[in-house]
């Protein structure tokens with residue numbers, strides 16, 4: 001075997017009393033796609049972000065290309081050969097695609113008078129996007145005009161421009177739909193074939209087994225085992241991830257579509273740019289209505305519209321009693337909850353505590369006599385959500401920004417599930433969440449369905465949609481192209497043709 005390109009020895013990382021990594025040894029080889037898998041909070045982002053210069057280890061040492069490796073920042077690491085695409089949003093909103101890509105390197109576009117040649121910069125950024133196979137994005141576009149998936153692709157283009165020796169991709173697949181994933185897979189395979197190394201983090205076991213050559217399992221900050229391709233076995237990997245076998249049903253176990261007759265919420269003739277072209281849907285009480293499609297099909301926009309968060313050009317959203325939902329404020333007052341795909345921007349206040357984020361949704365539930373909010377009641381309510389969803393944290397006072405990605409997602413889920421929403425709009429609710437917690441979320445959705453709650457499940461993951469929906473709508477180019485009822489015989493192959 002060749003020499004490792006990166007050696008991490010005895011790496012430990014503490015955040016106050018939280019031990020994120022304990023004496024981890026990790027070696028990465030040229031020409032290898034190394035998968036990292038483990039439950040939420042097991043240390044995957046921490047170990048890879050230490051290698052990529054985002055933070056420093058508490059102890060341990062690293063060698064990269066046979067030299068001692070002590071990057072002082074992500075930019076420093078990227079310029080010297082290790083680039084990382086982070087799990088959270090890694091772009092800056094107020095500027096263009098080109099300014100995001102060349103943020104730390106604007107000087108190369110300055111002329112003698114010190115002015116930036118924007119035309120040249122935009123052109124280079126457009127070329128960087130083309131180089132990774134994205135045709136529809138140009139350097140002059142404001143980043144805020146792009147959806148979540150496309151912003152992720154801008155981050156990938158930025159890192160790829162440096163032709164890194166090691167590319168770290170932290171839980172990015174769930175931010176991408178199938179077309180975006182294909183772009184990413186083809187890039188990392190090309191890199192691997194040219195002798196570079198990739199560290200690939202994902203919670204999708206099937207994906208990670210397909211894409212990676214070797215797979216390292218982390219649990220509670222410990223490296224448990226590294227599997228070679230020929231040793232890949234889903235059950236064994238799962239067991240080493242969670243330290244026990246997964247019991248019970250993963251998705252729901254029945255195959256009969258069911259719902260009440262009464263509509264919970266109806267969208268009529270929604271029009272918004274090219275994203276919604278006269279879309280009408282009815283979600284019934286006690287129904288899980290799945291919405292699937294490729295990233296730009298309009299499904300995420302539909303979720304926003306149903307929550308009243310969009311200035312529609314035409315059409316309206318009404319609840320069963322005729323209330324018009326035309327602002328998030330009205331939606332919340334009418335017991336509509338919304339988990340946005342872009343959680344850090346739209347669903348969480350990162351600078352606030354877990355308690356403040358969760359409690360805000362459930363005030364009505366824990367207020368004494370309907371209006372008196374006591375600190376004790378609020379704490380009890382939040383502690384229950386933390387326990388039910390196994391949110392890995394020190395306590396409710398911890399800042400949300402300090403949580404691992406999957407644990408942030410649990411906070412958003414807990415906020416809306418706990419507060420007695422009658423209608424739940426869940427846009428990629430299990431994004432970045434490990435399989436054990438995913439299973440609990442699915443079972444929780446079933447309980448809510450049985451209580452008569454209506455759930456709009458927007459997802460990029462077909463197995464999740466097929467596994468959970470009573471009815472499934474497929475969207476393409478802003479329109480609904482197919483409708484399927486739950487059935488044991490319904491497969492990916494039946495619906496994919498309606499997406500592309």
Ligand SMILES: Nc1ncnc2c1ncn2[C@@H]1O[C@H](COP(=O)(O)OP(=O)(O)OP(=O)(O)O)[C@@H](O)[C@H]1O
Pocket residue numbers: 015018019020038039040041042043044045046047087171392393401402403404405406407432434
């Ligand atoms: N800045 C921070 N302050 C305090 N604790 C932190 C901080 N960053 C990470 N942690 C903690 O370190 C542990 C490991 O987190 P890490 O993000 O590496 O997990 P992960 O395996 O990547 O999880 P996920 O799958 O949810 O992304 C978690 O318990 C997390 O809460």
